Amino acid sequence: MxxxxxxxxxxxxxxxxxxxxxxxxxxxxxxxxxxxxxxxxxxxxxxxxxxxxxxxxxxxxxxxxxxxxxxxxxxxxxxxxxxxxxxxxxxxxxxxxxxxxxxxxxxxxxxxxxxxxxxxxxxxxxxxxxxxxxxxxxxxxxxxxxxxxxxxxxxxxxxxxxxxxxxxxxxxxxxxxPAPPSHPRSLGLISHGLGAGALASLAFVLIDGPELGWTAPPVLAALATAMLLGVLLVRRERRAAQPVLPRALYGSAPFRAALVTGLMINVATFGQLFVVSLLMQQGHGIGALGTGLAILPMTAAAGIMNVLSGRAIAAYGTRMPLLAGLGGGAAAALLLTGAAAQTPPWLVVMGGTLLFVALGFAIPAMTATVMGAGGKALANSAGAALNANRQVGALLGVALAGTILHAVPDWGLRLALVYGAIAAGLACAWLAVWHGVRQPAAAPAALLADQVMEG
Missing domain, CATH: 1.20.1250.20 (MFS general substrate transporter like domains)
Structure with a gap:
């Protein structure tokens, strides 16, 4: 219960x-x-x-x-x-x-x-x-x-x-x-407010820019606001006695590489879900139930690979699953750039499932890398930073997909651009892991048991 x-x-x-x-x-x-x-x-x-x-x-x-x-x-x-x-x-x-x-x-x-x-x-x-x-x-x-x-x-x-x-x-x-005891701490409301304002302004630019025009005054004002609030946030965090993200995490190369990985994985995941859903319904006239059935193998594949990845982490550490998952995801995305408007929906679903298989294999290793960098003392901060970063990736992935769909009417070119951007992002994450995650590290058993959620 x-x-x-x-x-x-x-x-x-x-x-x-x-x-x-x-x-x-x-x-x-x-x-x-x-x-x-x-x-x-x-x-x-x-x-x-x-x-x-x-x-x-x-x-x-x-x-x-x-x-x-x-x-x-x-x-x-x-x-x-x-x-x-x-x-x-x-x-x-x-x-x-x-x-x-x-x-x-x-x-x-x-x-x-x-x-x-x-x-x-x-x-x-x-x-x-x-x-x-x-x-x-x-x-x-x-x-x-x-x-x-x-x-x-x-x-x-x-x-x-x-x-x-x-x-x-x-x-x-x-x-x-149970009701665990509270632990009074600084909320950092100003920093959170600056971050929320910068993210909201950036979201407005990416989502409404294609419709209003990239040089429209509201869009330019939102872009300037996002940049200003972002600069103010960085300056405040550098000077704060208790920053929102502990300074000890900034200097960790594996932590930075895992954050890039989390961002790009969610850009790919949520960007693909958004595009495939509209492709099925608007491009092929498939109903909501058929769309749900099409997405089902993708999400199921990611969950299954989350479990299998735990064994690979225990045997080889986190570096190998990260590189294999990101490389496989980039390859699957490149394969999908060849899809055309006449491509049967089941072929697109098959390619999307391969993409989710690869990303599902990398996700537990990514989380284990972050938690290993944080250690017991900074586990909460490291985990919260990863989850917040992944949600930003989800926002950017859907906004990027929406921008491409708005600008390009042909579904073949739409798919090529969306999956090309996904492949480029995953390749950047692969390079970040290659340079940042040098030493393999196995994850604690309790953490590995928790990784299915991250998928």
Missing amino acids: LLLTLAIGFVMAMIDVTAVNTALSAIAIDLEVPLSGLVWVVDGYTLTFAALLLAGGALADRYGARRAYQGGLAVFVLGSVLCALAPGGGALVAARLLQGCGAALFMPSSLALLMHAVDDERQRARMFGLWSALVSAAATVGPLAGGLLVETFGWRSIFWLNLPLGVAGIVLTGWRA
Whole structure:
């Protein structure tokens, strides 16, 4: 019961993220949302999630993990209800922003609650493995569940589903989960605000730039704002007595390489999911259920490879799985650049599945590298930085895909440009690992058991 309680938040978030992709065409028709609006529907959630994830961890430390978890679930449920009731595209995007705020609160605290609930190391590792399997299963069935709901009850049903799940999670957490003691710490609100503002401004440039024009005054103003806030954030963090990201992590080459890897993996993952979903529905006229079935082998392949990667890490360390996964992903993306508008959908799905196989093999090694660089003393900060960085990658991946789809009408050229950009990004990550991760390092058993979630 405790395991189920603490997995509810992640399960909701995973189903929500993957199911929304299957509902994009239905949302566009029902609410008359243009392509840039669809990008905001996906990226609005990711924007607030990425911007506030580190702050969510600090709030959990300061006010208690159980309070943060319950509060995050409440905010997420409220955002889901507002999504389901949204009368237009603007209201839907605003509600998605609220959902991201809730996820940023409950995700960092869920694992902390599980850590404090179990004292025995072996039992804890088993709990982590079961918890990760639940989350991985949710990510795998998310597209299929979304397709079934959209075709049976309409796109609003994917958000109504979160209401009973979230309420059950709030009640069960108060009943079953322990309340770990709080640890007062500086929240760094100014730094978090600067980072959120810079990320939001950059998102506006990437998403609305193609529609408004890259030289339009609002776009240029947003770009200048993003650059200014980014400079101010860097200066403040360098001078801060307690920076948001500990200085000890800055000098670690493996840590930097793993962050680049996480960014590029999520650019590839979420960029591909967005493009394939629209290709199936708008390019080939396939319904929401068929789109969910098409995405299913991709997400399933990533989950399976997460598990198999753990054995490779134990035998060879993290360097080999990272290089193999990133190299294989770049090769699969290059293969997909040859797809044309007339290419059968199943061939695109097969190539996309190969891409997810490769990336799924690299993800646990990437996380193990980050956690190894942080050590026990900086494990929380290192993990939070990786997850926040990956959410930024998800935002950039969808925004990049949306920019290409907006600029190019032909699906063959669209696929070539999207997958060419993915291949280039993964090649950059491969080079970062080649130069930065010199010594192989095996991951702790408890960490490896937790890696399915990262997929």
